[in-house]
Amino acid sequence: MAQDITSIAEEDFFEGTAACCSDSEALTQGDKEYEDILELNQFDGLPYSSRFYKLLRERKELPVWRAKCEFMDTLAKGQFVVVSGSAQTGRSSQIPQWCAEFCLSVQFQHGMVVCTQTHSQQAVDLALRVSDEMDVNIGHEVGYNIPLETCCANDTVLRFCTDDMLLREIMSDPLLERYGVVVVDQAHQRTVATDVLQGLLKDIALQRADLRVVLLTAVEPVPKQMKHFTGSAVPLIRLESPGAGEVVYNSTSDGYFCAALRLVLEIHRSEEDGDVVVFLVTTQEINLAHDILCHEAHALAPDLGELLPVAVHPRQPGSLPNPGEAGTRRSRQVFLTSSPNEDFFWAVNSLSFVIDAGLEKRYVYNPRIRTNSVIIQPISTVQALSRRQLAGPTGKCFCLYPEDRQLPAEIRPHIVESDITSTVLFLKRMEIAGLRQCDFIDRPDPEGLMQALEEMDYLAALDNDGNLSEMGIIMSEFPLEPQMAKTLLASCEFDCVSEVVIIAAMLTAPTCFLVPSVDLRPEATQCHMKFQHPEGDHFTLINIYKAFKQFQEDPYCDVEKWCQDFYLDHSALLMADALRTEFSDTLKRIELPVSVPAFGSRSNTLNIKRALLAGFFMQVARDVDGSGNYFILTHKHVAQMHPLSGYGAKSPKLGLPEWVLYHEHSFSEDNCLRTVSHITPEQFIEMAPQYFFYNLPTSESKDILQNILNHGAAGYPEEKHQTSKEEAREETYDRCVVQ
Incomplete structure (x- = not known):
């Protein structure tokens, strides 16, 4: 089979591109000659538009074009190929198109092309750009598939998607039989999904000799990544980088934050036109820098033009301009961001200045306490180079660290932390x-x-x-963390599906609470308190969602203004609404019962807590001194309520409960419990598996639970401490079917 596709590809495809492979000067021939050769679009059979030839001239100037023949030859002869080159080389936009040409040359008999990205916005941006360059309609020959949005058709020959979406697709198509070429872009980022995808592709390729796998990286991969697929180094094509502009190292004693803001103002006063991107470290720094620059912008002389700060938070590129959109001569945009957002700016052609703090915040999971620790560390040389190149060959990059600082050679794989x-x-x-x-x-x-x-x-x-x-x-059918998936399944037994689906959607989407500047925070807190539910934050989220839907469905109401007035994030609530629909559709697809809404009744409240405990029994804490110091049962750590919690807001409606279930423990940032609801120890005992309870470390809180268990249920005598795991599980099944 592999030999067949190779011979067909060499015979049919390279016959049409012989001029390219035989003479490098063919790439610089006039558009008239190219038009004579390709009068009709090979993908849709329609005549090429004039815009196609205009874009073709621009594409030929990209460094990647000088490697087209080498790439096509390598792709035809082997299963694997790696292409390394920065975003400015054109690797992400051109390589997938050439893979589509390769599949077309064999009449797509082995499948189409899929290209993965680490972020949804990049998948959409690339699909739009590539469909324009290929002169086809988005959603037809070229499409994209991201969480909660699909823009594809049955005849789509080139699909861009996020790496996690392709993993979901593997669940129903384990050998990816609909694809002839899989392109893994940004493989250097080493996200969990991208690493898992590469691990599975190695096995899939062994079972499918006709499959082609292409890795695209910003820099040359380390040897173990090169040898991953075959045991020996796979073919590597290095693209010439257009290079970075001037690099200025500027380490100051008062810290990178103040230095970055001073540089922004100095650039605006003295430098030529061009937008600025500032790489800071934390979300708090981004927000503070935004507030300070907005304040400073009002004091600038009018003849300098407008200074427009734009906060771009990690994995939330919604505030970026459209590709190619530039600020006017009378204005300068300042993008404030942090890792891992380097690749979001590949299409912002107006950038001329980069200010780089040289640090990043990483979350490192600690399995002993089941929470993340935050580490501030230097960025890798890969990230540093990527940031410098954003300014282009004529721009400037200001590095706020010494030139002799030793940076890690590569990005640390997310899978290990x-x-x-x-x-x-x-x-x-x-x-x-x-x-x-x-x-x-x-x-x-x-x-x-x-x-x-x-x-x-x-x-x-x-x-x-x-x-x-x-x-x-059944749990694996849902794109949810396992604990939340278990909670959703438990809600089917306890007749509270409608309410728990809302909770799952609201906790999966970004937080709906907006935290304004310091002077407006008391007002925001008062607005949020209007939605508080006496049983806790999970129930408050239901209140917010229901109020949002009520205003959304009222044709006489402006729901965006309503969100703004109550300091709620409209886009986050829209995402929660879409997630709720997706989860409900999944329940119906696998034929699980969906109960009638009953929010507000006493039995419904109890059932929601049972469902939550079925999944999150490992996240229970007790107030040990009545003052808000919560002892976490699983690892003996003490934490406090988060200020955004209904309990943490010091609301007169809600006193501090003794026992709580929490959704998240932000250990390193503020040591707070987030999204907290009141439970009773009896409810915990009812829902937690027996063998989990007996494995809890010894503590006063466990003794209290054991005493309740001994005196409240005759069927659970103290000698059960010695019960086997299997016996404990059987007893748990007797008490709660979902366990």
């Missing part, structure tokens, strides 16, 4: 689908892996042999 419970659930599902063990480039932390398996066992997602149980299979 992340919570991989969701990943383990997915890989267990893949084993059922027939794929063998995922061969990671860098293996996950062993302690984190054991904790993930233990958590899945507590959630009843594994059977006694360590394979995925029926419960686990």
Whole structure:
């Protein structure tokens, strides 16, 4: 099969591009000659537009064009190829198009082309740009598939998607049989999804000799990544970089934050036109810098033009301009951002200045306390180079650190420092689908892996042999963390699906609470308190969603203004609404019962808490002194309520409960419990698996629970401490079916 496709590709495809391969000067021939050769678009059969030839001239100037023949030859002869080059080389836009030409040359008999991105916005931007260059309609020959949005058709030959969406697709198509070429872009980012995808592609390629795998990276991969697929180095094509402009190192004693703001103002006063991107470290710094620059902008002389600060938070590029949009001569945009947003600015042609703090904030998961620690560390040389190149060959990059600072050579793989419970659930599902063990480039932390398996066992997602149980299979159908997926399934038993689906959607979407500048925060807190529910934050989220839907469906109301007035994020609520629909559709697809809404009744409130405890029994804490110091049962750590919590807001409506269930513990940032609701110890005992309870570390809180268990249920005598895990699970099933 592999030999067949190679011979067909060499015979049919290179016949049409012989001029390109035989003479490099063919790439610089006039448009008239190219028009004579390709009068009709090979993908839709329609005549090319004049814009196609205009864009073609621009495409030929990209560094990647000098490597087209080498790439096409390598793609035809082998299964794997790696292309390294910065975003300015054109690798992300041109390589997928050439892969589509390769598949077309064999009449798509082995499938279409899919190209993964690490962020949704990049997938959309690239699909729009490539469809324009290929002179086809978006959503037809070229499309995209991102969470909550699909713009594709059955005849789509080139699809851009996020790496996690392709992983979801593998669940129903384990061998990716609809694709002939898989392009993994931004492989240097080493996200969990991209690393898992590469591990699975190695196995898929062994079972499909006709499949082609293309890795696109900003820099040359490390040797272990090059040898991952075949055991020996795969072919590597290096693209010439257009280079960076002037680099100025500027380390100051008063810190990078103040230095960055001074530089912005100095650039605006003395430099030529051009926008600025400032790489800071934390969300708080981005927001503070935005407020300060907005204040300073009002004091600038009018003849300098307008200074427009724009906050671009990690993974939220919605505030970026459209590709190619530039500020006017009378205005200068200042983008304030942090890692991992370097690649968001590849299409902002107006950038002339980069200010780089040289640091990033990373979340490192600690399996012992089941939460993330925050580490501030230097960026890698890959990121530093990527940031410098954003200013272009004529711009300037100001590095706010010494030139002799030693930066890490590569980006640390996320798989070794992340919570991989969701990943383990997915890989267990893949084993059922027939794929063998995922061969990671860098293996996950062993302690984190054991904790993930233990958590899945507590959630009843594994059977006694360590394979995925029926419960686990159903949980894997939802694009949710396993605990939330278990909560959603439990809601089917407790007749509170309508309410729990809202909670799941609101907690999966970005937070709906807007935190304004300091002087407006008391007003925002008062607005948020109007939605508070006496049972806790999970119920408050239902109140907010229902109020949002009520105003959204009222034709006489401006729902965006309503959100603004109550300091709520309109886009986050829209995403929650879309997620709610997706989760509800999944429940219907797998034929699980959806209950009638009953929010507000006493029985419904109790059932919602039962469903939440079915998934989040590992996230329970007790106020040990009556003053808000909450002892976390699983690891003996003490934390406080988050200020945005209904309990943390010091509301007269809500006193501090003794026992709470929480959604998140932000350990390193503020040591706070986020999204908290009141529970009783009896409810915890009812829902938590027995063998989880007995594995809790010894504490006063556990003694209280044990005393309730001993005196409140005759069927659970103290000698159960010695019960086996299997017996405890059977007893748990007797008390709660969902466990």
